[in-house]
Amino acid sequence: MVPVTVARRPTAGATLVELVVALVLGGVVAGAVGVVLHDHQRFYRSESQILDVEEGLRAVVQLLPAELRELDARAGDLVALGRDSVSIRAMRGLAVICAAPDRASGSVVIADSLTYGWRGIDPTRDRALVFRDGDPGTAADDRWLDFTVTSVGAATRCGDGGPGTGLRLAGPTADLDSVAAGSPVRTYERVVYRLYADDQGQSWLGERGYGGGSWSALSPVAGPLRRAGGLAFAFFDSAGAATSDPRAVVRVGITARGLSAAAIDVPGRAASGRPFEDSVAVAVALRNNPGAP
């Protein structure tokens, strides 16, 4: 066997020049990637600030009209009007009396099958409006009786034997004389909506309710809003003129102005370097005013 010597061809890698050029170009690209990623991070942070503001504003213009729309100003559902606050009787439930009330104890029974609401009746917060027909031959003496709900009792029976729930009411119980089975009951709670400034320097739509004999602390429900003029109410009567009489209101104007928590920082964009601001204005026609279309 003849030994064969194979000459190994030298394997040339990159030359030094090529390596240097590649490293330089690679460095340039890595730098560009860094800049783009950094800009993107800034952009997305700013964009999320903007979306927070938009989301907060839309929450305000969903929530307040939903609370205000069903009110009856002439019956006193608007309690107090302010430039940046409104105090209302917010409707929470509807029920129907299904047995003759007991005037002496202020006890009524409501039919379980006809009780509606977004939560159960809470005696610590809710009051009840009971419809008193009076003389069934005329509407002139019809009115809503306003009661404190003392307690919500155990399950009981309606006059027709169906399942019902007993309510103990305090107030004008003597007027329950002509309240019969079939009379509607509306439950409501006293709520105030106003601009709420937290200790972080931000403002929100704040809500507080009256329960157990005192007002709860104001708690934020939507925002962030601008501290000055973040929430403005305007109240109009049937002629379209501004009014300060709660019973004359047929339309409520709500303006919310949002302000982002931090400055937005998108180069080349107007208002960059400052917090993002936006505003919305909505109007609500009170649907339960007598004669409301």
Added chain:
Amino acid sequence: MSGSRGFLLVEVVVALLVVTVGLLALAGSAASIARLTGQGRRRAGAGIAAAARLETLRAAGCQALAGGRDSSGFYRLTWTVTTQGTGRVIDLAVEYPDGRLDRRDRFEAIAWCP
């Protein structure tokens, strides 16, 4: 390419071009996100402006319903009212700048006259 001669300068340049195209696409996505969120904001704003106008018309009462025009910010609103039996059909158009063109959204609502 003969044997294992490492990479050529041309190959490096091609690779860089590919990376650059990717980066440009990424940068472009930010621009389109900004454009789309702006568009969403304007369109939602048009809906809110229309709802505010319809509520105002409703509050004025059915008998007072009439066509008209108004503006709210950069939203221009025009509406007409036509009678259909005991109902009134309110046809409301909102025009606003949307990119290079103006956009026109239409809303229809019905009010019953008791």
